[in-house]
Amino acid sequence: MGQYEWLKHGQGTANNRAIALAYDASQGQVWLGGMFQQSLSLAESNWQAEAGPLHQQDLYWIGLDTKGKLRAGAQYGGPGNDQLTALLMAPGPVLYLIGRQVRADGTANGFILNGQLAPEARPEAQKP
DSSP states (O other), rough: OOOSSSSOOOESSSSSEEEEEETTTTTTTEEEEEEEEEEEEEETEEEOOOOOOOOOOOEEEEEEEOOOEEEEEEEEESSSSEEEEEEEETTTEEEEEEEEEEOSSSSSSEEEEEEEOOOSSSSSGGOO
16 A cells, blocks of 8 residues: 655634535646534644624635645635535646525525635745
8 A cells, every 4th residue: 555645734713614625737737625514723823713693604725736745725715604516627727616605594695706816826926
């Protein structure tokens, strides 16, 4: 059996889940997205979910290089439960998060969140 090259462990105060994983071979990065309640510490990032009448749930995403070093990460959320269903990495590099937001009255809206990654999140910007 082989050996681990690196391991990242998440820790939170409530219900925290990893939902989607994407590997970008051209950039040599792994992208992970999920959801959390209350708070989450993962890969040198610390987030707090927005408080409200529901068990508030926010999204997170992180990008790690082949050595497990954090390259980018963010939280997304507002009032209600924000739920991630998929994560996709496209050329550019552009990251897409697909999910839905459920409000206190039970209504839900789907969303696609995308963005061009900042230069400091790209492996070529990290080369000595």
